[in-house]
Amino acid sequence: MTKNANFSQLVEGDYQLKRLVKQLDQLNHLLQIVRSAVAPELARVCQGTAWSGSTLLVAVPGSAAATRLRQAEPAILAALGQAGVHATAIRAKVQVSLQQGNPMQTKTLRMTEPAKAAFGQLQTQVDDPELKAALANLLRHHQKK
Template sequence: MQRRPSRPGFVGRDPGLARIVNRVGELQQVLDLVRHATPPELAPLCQGVAWSGSTVVIGVPHSAAATRLRLAAPAILAALQDAGWHATAILPRVQVNLNHEKPRRTNRLSIPPAAQKAFADLANTLEDKDLQDAIQTLLKHQKQS
């Protein structure tokens, strides 16, 4: 699939930025070739490519994907060479997934409705006024959140 160079606005007028846009386009073409030459379940795991001399460095998320990529190396090299790229080796690199965010911990806890009802029933049966007030305050805060 032939891609049309995209150089809108000031990017196309700046020679340095135009070179970067062209380089990114070339790397995207190489990544597309790599993905087409690998098994379908492995293709989406190829996150990016770079060149180191005539070696294609392919970023993958884990070592299992790197191992499978090494097994697919002959097919990948053949596809790249057929497309006119001078590639002599591939080097899978395991990369940390930067898009993965850890869930944020929150100090705010929510009490399920059934538990809120149980606390309300408990507050009604208690004789200690301070404890009743504490439970009522807890339930009031839960309703506000």
């Protein structure tokens, strides 16, 4: 027996699961309508849909995609209307967790031993108390590493 057959039997036996699968299918169908009504670049980042009253919510990964989605709202509403779906508005929901890519790594700067020695020597030669304190703080910070 295949996985699809097992899944179908499982769904048929559970009313709540059957209802959820039907709702998921409907939301996926709405997502396909939205994707077909917008530019391919925007379609790729539209990740999901949900209803809030008669407003269709579309999950996108960032504010740029949200802006483009708002600009495409008339075309999306028209496509939904042609499919027999009544929606009064489209609202983008920015989902930071959908953003792709790796976060930027911070650089760890380390001061070499000769540099530490040079700053230490400079600290003993400086008369300005604020500069002397700043150099002491710098050296203290780099001693931890």
